[in-house]
Amino acid sequence: MVFTAATLGSAPSASAAQCGNGPGGFERWKQDFAEEARASGHGPGAIDALMGTHYNTATISADRGQKSFRLSLDQFMAKRGASAIVARGRSLKRSQAALFSSIQQRYGVPPGPLLAIWGMETGFGAVLGNQHALSAIATLAYDCRRSDYFTDQLNAALTLIDHGTLSPNARGSMHGEIGQTQFLPKNILNYGGGGNLDNAGAALSATANFLRAHGWRPGAGYQPGEPNFDAIQAWNAASVYQRAIAIIGRQIDGGGGESD
Template identity: 35%
Template sequence: MKFWKLLTAASALAVITASAPAFAQTDEKLPEFTTEGFEDWLVAFKKEAAAKGISEPTLEIAFADTKPIPKVIEYDRSQPEFKLTFEQYLQRVVPQSRVNEGRAKYAENRAVIDAAAKKYGVPGQYLTAFWGIETGFGRHTGGYSVVDSLATLAFEGRRAEYFRKELMNALTIIDAGHIAAEDMTGSWAGAMGQAQFMPSTFLNYARDGNDDGKIDLWGAKEDVFASAANYLSTVGWNADERWGREITLPKDFDKELEGRDIRKPISEWQKVGVRMPNGGDLPKADMDASIIIVNDGEGPAYMVYNNFHTIMHWNRSTYFAIAVGTLADAIAGY
C-alpha cells in the first residue's frame, strides 16, 4: 500500500513511519489552504477525464456536489508528535479483545476466507489479521467521499500528480460499474473499503471473488478477501513459510547484522548464537531470515522471513508487520 494508507482511521493508532511509530514535526511553512480557483481547476480536470475516456454520466454524478474539504488538508498537513514503545503499540493494535474477535470472525467467515486462502496461497489467519488491523473487521472503513477527498488533495497541489492519478483511477472504478459514486467512501486520503485499497491498488489487484461481475470492497467479503489475498500473493507471499518469530540474541551480538537488508540462512544465525526465547535451538529449516530489533535497538528481537517483507509491501511499518504476524499467530493458536 502507499504511504497515505498508513493514516487511515484504523491504521492511525500509531503506524506512522517505515521503521518506528513516530511522526516527526516538519519545519516547512506551508501556505494557508484556500479554495479559490477550485471550480476552474475542476472544469479543467473534467475535460481531461473525458478526454481519457471517462463517461459524461459518471463525471456528472461523481462531481455533482464536489467541494474541497478543508479537513482533509488539515489531516494531510498535521504532524502529531507522539511516540509509542513497541510494547505500547502492540497492546493497542493486538489487544486480547482483538485476538478473541479475530478468532470469532475467522470462524464466522471461514468458508469465504478459506476459499480465498486456497486460491491465492495466503493462510486465512493472515487475511483475518489484516482485516482486523486495517478496519476493525470491516467496521471502520472511513466516511469521506473518495472523489471529494482526492479532488481536494489534487487541487491543493503538494502531491498533485499522485492524487490526480488516484482521482482518475477512482473515476475509472465508478465508470466500470463497481461502485456508485455516492457509495465510494473511504479514508480522508482515499483508501477504500474493508481492504483499504487506494484506487490504483484496486485497479491492479482487486478481484471479483463472488463472480457477480463487479468488485465490491465495501460489502462483498468474497471480493475483500480475494483482493487482499491476490495482492499479497502477487507481491511475493510464500505459502510454505510463516512470517517470523521472536528470538533471543547473544550478549555480544553484532548490531551491524541487524536489519531487513541482511538475510542469512537460519543455520548461520544459529552459529552466531541466536536462539529461541526459551534458549532452545532455532528451527532447522532451509530458509533465509533477517534479524529485526525494535525499540530503537533495545529489543525485543525478531527473526523474520520472506513473508514479513511481503507484509511490508502492504504497509511500510516494521511495527505494523510484526503486529499482523502476531495477530495471525494468535488467531491460529500458535
C-alpha cells in the first residue's frame, strides 16, 4: 500500500540499532532494537514477537524490484486487470450500496476510488499476502535504504501488538502491509480506528478516513488536476498507480471509459 514520495530514499536511522545491507547483522540489530523497544515501554509480548522475526530475503527482493511501476499506463492497467476490477467494482457498488452510502456520508469519499484501491491492492480480498508481516517490517527497519521510515512502522506494529490489535503471526504482503486494502502499521494506528482490517467494511472505512485526512473534499473531482487527486497521490508515490486508481474509480462511479 502506502508509500508517499517522502518515504523514498530515507536516510539511515540514527537509532543505536545499526542498519545493515544484508542478513549478517540482523540478529545483532534485533537484540539492540529490542532493548530500545523495551526502554520505550513496549510490553513483553511485543518484544517476544520482535525476537521471533526473521530476515526476509523475499521482502528485500521485492523492495529492490517493483518493476510494474515502470510500465506505461496502458501496460500497468492491463497487468493489474483494470477491466475486471471495474466490472467487479460496479457489482460490489450495487450489492454493498448501504455500506458505501454510509462511508460516503461519513467521509465524503464516493465508492469508485475505494473500490479501485480495494481491487488494485488485494483483488477485493482474494490476495492478502503470505508473508510474515512483522518479519517483513523488521527486515525493512534493519535495511539501510529506508530504515527511518520502517523503524516508525515497526514501532507502530509493536504498539498494535501491545494493544492486542495485531497478531504477532499476522500474514501480509512483501512490505508488511495487511488487510483488505493493505495498510502499514502506522496507518492502522492513525486511520484504522482499532478495527480488524481483514474485515472489508473496516478496511474501506479506514481507507476513506485516510483519504479525508489527506485533503479529500466531498463532491470535488479526483482525476489528475482536480482537487482530490492530491489525496490519491498520498496513497501511493507511483504516478502510474495514482492515475490507474483515478481512471478505474471514474469508470466504477459511472464516468467515461478512456484510459488516459
